[in-house]
Amino acid sequence: MVFMIAAYAVIWALTFLFIVSIFIRQRHLQRDLELMQQLLEEQQPSGGELR
Amino acid sequence: MLPGERWGIALLVAAAWLMLIAVVLVFGVAPDPVNLTTDMERYAQRIFYFHVPNWWVGFLAYLIAAVAGVLYLTKGHERWDVLEVASVEIGLTFTTIGLISGSIWAKPTWNTWWTWEPRLTTAAIGWLMYVGYLMLRSAIDHPERRARFSAVFSIVAFLSVPITFLAIRWWRTIHPVVIAGSSDSGMGGFALGPTIGLIFFFCLFAFTALYFALLTLRTRSEWLARRVQQLRQDILYRS
Numbered sequence: 001m002v003f004m005i006a007a008y009a010v011i012w013a014l015t016f017l018f019i020v021s022i023f024i025r026q027r028h029l030q031r032d033l034e035l036m037q038q039l040l041e042e043q044q045p046s047g048g049e050l051r
Numbered sequence: 052m053l054p055g056e057r058w059g060i061a062l063l064v065a066a067a068w069l070m071l072i073a074v075v076l077v078f079g080v081a082p083d084p085v086n087l088t089t090d091m092e093r094y095a096q097r098i099f100y101f102h103v104p105n106w107w108v109g110f111l112a113y114l115i116a117a118v119a120g121v122l123y124l125t126k127g128h129e130r131w132d133v134l135e136v137a138s139v140e141i142g143l144t145f146t147t148i149g150l151i152s153g154s155i156w157a158k159p160t161w162n163t164w165w166t167w168e169p170r171l172t173t174a175a176i177g178w179l180m181y182v183g184y185l186m187l188r189s190a191i192d193h194p195e196r197r198a199r200f201s202a203v204f205s206i207v208a209f210l211s212v213p214i215t216f217l218a219i220r221w222w223r224t225i226h227p228v229v230i231a232g233s234s235d236s237g238m239g240g241f242a243l244g245p246t247i248g249l250i251f252f253f254c255l256f257a258f259t260a261l262y263f264a265l266l267t268l269r270t271r272s273e274w275l276a277r278r279v280q281q282l283r284q285d286i287l288y289r290s
Contacts, residue, residue, distance in 0.1 A: 003158060022265065036283060043289050
């Protein structure tokens with residue numbers, strides 16, 4: 001029984017870690033994106049939508 | 052929250068419910084195979100319901116990466132490179148889980164954590180090839196060259212998938228052939244009866260849903276990473 005529990009623990013733990021890592025990366029990237037857009041707006045005082 | 056992320060989370064929630072149902076079916080409904088006599092074998096056999104779907108998702112992810120590689124080489128659109136890297140990363144995660152869960156299943160069934168028999172050897176080689184894929188990507192700075200080389204690599208690396216799948220049918224091995232076949236030399240094998248088969252295919256479906264949820268989320272984060280990289284370069288060129 002211990003092998004079955006160990007296997008399922010590994011499967012769930014690694015899957016969960018992968019999902020969490022995607023969300024953490026996404027949050028960091030979102031923050032970086034906002035920062036970059038802010039910096040670019042500061043560099044061009046005439047303004048304009050950045051896409 | 053942007054549309055892509057919303058879809059990804061909705062799919063993830065749906066996949067989580069399917070997984071929950073799968074767990075209930077595996078531990079509450081699935082019968083013990085009649086040929087497995089000891090408690091240790093019967094408990095270990097339950098690993099099958101999540102171990103094989105892990106490999107299924109891994110192989111599906113590698114197939115989609117290879118198709119994306121072909122499309123990138125023929126069409127040259129960045130979207131195929133994004134899909135390719137996202138899919139390989141998911142595939143590598145699931146095949147890593149598959150290798151570990153297989154090793155845990157092997158211990159009570161074969162009395163060893165690892166043996167260099169054909170299935171395990173080809174699986175390990177395939178896994179290393181996709182680790183190499185990610186290393187190759189991180190080693191090339193030029194985006195177009197990186198995408199082109201990676202596309203070729205993902206197509207070549209995909210050859211490991213049918214070889215790994217067919218290894219237990221081509222060569223004499225202790226790995227059992229549970230799906231579509233039987234093996235004289237396999238240890239720990241069992242027949243895929245109607246109830247076991249139905250629950251197993253439900254698990255495959257749940258894992259496939261999880262794959263598409265993760266692919267949606269990972270693809271979006273890859274686009275975000277590229278947008279950030281582009282803006283970073285714009286800022287550097289202007290200053």
